[in-house]
Amino acid sequence: MSGGADSPSPSLDKQFEEFRSQIEESGSLREKIRAVVLEIESTSRFMHSGLLLVHQSRPVPEVLEKANAQIGELKGLYNRLAEIFRECPGQYYRYHGDWKSETQTVVSLLAFLHWLETGNLLLHTEAEEKLGLNSSEFGLDIEDYLIGVCFMSNEMPRFVVNQVTAGDYDCPRKVLKFLTDLHAAFRMLNLRNDFLRKKFDGMKYDLKRVEEVHYDVKIRGLAATGDSNGNQGVADGQS
């Protein structure tokens, strides 16, 4: 220890000066992310409100049209997020916690919308495409995608109940087929004991509830006897 020196060493000062600027940079990056994420949250809340109308027997095409309009907005917002990260490569997962929850919600909405339109699961690549994401630089994390799909599954029992109430007795069969396949596909994954695993474990309750509704309809002789055919979305009977 250098005797008599009253001021701290210049290398210490220099290091902390550098830290200060790095921490401030990181803080201002976080503020930028926060601003975009707030808008994503607001847009997806708006989109969600629109989508919820399918539970009330509103004409499906009208509902879908409005929701689709919001996808463009979301795409613009994710583009801004991607731009922010273009300047700091390799930092995606450093700040991932700042937007993952909102992104999971966005995926659940896109997937529900897509399912209403096509009767199929929105694939990971399709979700990325809709949001203008590019796996090689700023992609959609697989776990976020899968959690979003679980959230979508949570909406299914409610949708089936309301469709049957509105007189669409074929809906339970279609949803049951969809959820059963989805559940089986998930089961092949070797999930760690984390949030995704817990969400997936919950999916079996959705499946069970849809099975019960299907049973209610069948046992009362309300289910259609033949298969519906065609490639259209699930909500056909109503539009």
Next chain:
Amino acid sequence: MSGGADSPSPSLDKQFEEFRSQIEESGSLREKIRAVVLEIESTSRFMHSGLLLVHQSRPVPEVLEKANAQIGELKGLYNRLAEIFRECPGQYYRYHGDWKSETQTVVSLLAFLHWLETGNLLLHTEAEEKLGLNSSEFGLDIEDYLIGVCFMSNEMPRFVVNQVTAGDYDCPRKVLKFLTDLHAAFRMLNLRNDFLRKKFDGMKYDLKRVEEVHYDVKIRGLAATGDSNGNQGVADGQS
């Protein structure tokens, strides 16, 4: 929805098949990291045991020599960790949670050792050098470094108390100067309200405790009157 198709869509299957392999890859990566981290943890625990002997007035050079030997081992382990990540660029922060806590401990040990030897703070670049880390590919996260330094600070009051007990009355003055400079440097950082901030807030209690010991020594007229001179480490008086 394609009517009559009993099996799930091939694209769904294909996607989940890909997820399965990606999740397995990620899982096996985690296992590899875990194996190295367990060794880091074990080595640093061993090193810690050795360093603790300075509290018992063991001859410092002997203590330092043994601890220095472990640094080589740690360097080898961090080299293995860096190799694992060489194959998956941009994933550093994805798995950061799997090794950060052990690395913070390692930093605290290296910093304490370095301070015993030189009386100076181990700089971030020096820590990276000792562990063979390279900022451009697999570096030492700044927050991990700073938290490690806070942990080191937590050891100081105990060290000072034991040194005074062993008759080294100049130690409190040296440590006080060191901690005061360190605390002042930290204060310039605009820390978020997180773990690092909490750890730093605790540093003032270390400082206060050392001030109290310094006070005890001074008021009893035990403190050396002159400044110690020379560039050697803090533990000179004892070696």
Next chain:
Amino acid sequence: MSGGADSPSPSLDKQFEEFRSQIEESGSLREKIRAVVLEIESTSRFMHSGLLLVHQSRPVPEVLEKANAQIGELKGLYNRLAEIFRECPGQYYRYHGDWKSETQTVVSLLAFLHWLETGNLLLHTEAEEKLGLNSSEFGLDIEDYLIGVCFMSNEMPRFVVNQVTAGDYDCPRKVLKFLTDLHAAFRMLNLRNDFLRKKFDGMKYDLKRVEEVHYDVKIRGLAATGDSNGNQGVADGQS
């Protein structure tokens, strides 16, 4: 520091003397508020007990009449509260925590009563009118109003279940329409992540439960086929 002066400075004494009187004033204000709030709490508990009888198929008009009588009492109590604040303008939010919880309960009761009578949501201005509140001096905080409405929503599933049990099969449809509109209106609000947000998030479980009851009634062919008409309240079928 004036040497030798043993007594504290007169300005210090004077300041704390003023604080003492201000803190005592504030304390006595709080006691006055507390006395009124205790009466509000007691009156609303009494009113709640009366309203709960609708779950037991008591004749609705009788239930409503008794509950309406208590509104007059509440109005008198809020008038006393308003008077207390007339003497200390700008302090509404300073003591807001002392009465907000009880006021939220009052709103939930008024809103439930109003809905039983009219089938419509009690508006904020109508709630203020019933309680004799005046927005410009002592009004009903919007968040308190909204939280009260959420509390009312929590009562709905139970009411629907009991009405169906008592043979009113049209009730689920009416309540569902009401709650769906209410939920949609709430969704447009950009709520912060606080108590109100949490209460609103819970509203979807009320909605879902009512949908399930509606489904049960429909699938068993118990629901009325035609729409009920007229502007009367929800509980018509029973009165």
Next chain:
Amino acid sequence: MSGGADSPSPSLDKQFEEFRSQIEESGSLREKIRAVVLEIESTSRFMHSGLLLVHQSRPVPEVLEKANAQIGELKGLYNRLAEIFRECPGQYYRYHGDWKSETQTVVSLLAFLHWLETGNLLLHTEAEEKLGLNSSEFGLDIEDYLIGVCFMSNEMPRFVVNQVTAGDYDCPRKVLKFLTDLHAAFRMLNLRNDFLRKKFDGMKYDLKRVEEVHYDVKIRGLAATGDSNGNQGVADGQS
């Protein structure tokens, strides 16, 4: 309930539309407050860093000069806060929680600085004056002032210990007199069982610690025999 009406009532829509704009207004107000508070926090951290140098026997006048420069900055920031509230009278306590903690810290720094300069307690009116606050429109809440004073008291034992270490044996007597008067003045207040009360309860530990240091100095015959005289600040002996 009006039969057949599919859309919610216009008055419901209108009400929630108004709520939406009010909640958004309130949210943007909060964002504005947040921006100023972040700057207050940063400025006071900077000021605190400077003031801490008195613990290290730095020449007091130099320390005070630097700290005083920051008061001007704080004054500007509180002026911005006051301006924000000029547009929404009566809302001071509605958002008080958003800045009170930072303001308590500011008061503790101002009070410590003032005490170093004059040996007296910074009065509430003096604090308002320094920050350019005006009780009639945007004042300093009394509880915030008192809590800030408690925080200042918490710094005293450390200051006394370090002054004695640096050879100023008269400091404990001065501080003891100051703290004893302050504690006595506080004791006259009839505090509720809240945060301020808890902070005040802690003040007795500061007092006790200073008494102990005073005892240490006295029993060793280190205390000056005569009274220091003059009206200057506490840190005279050192400057």
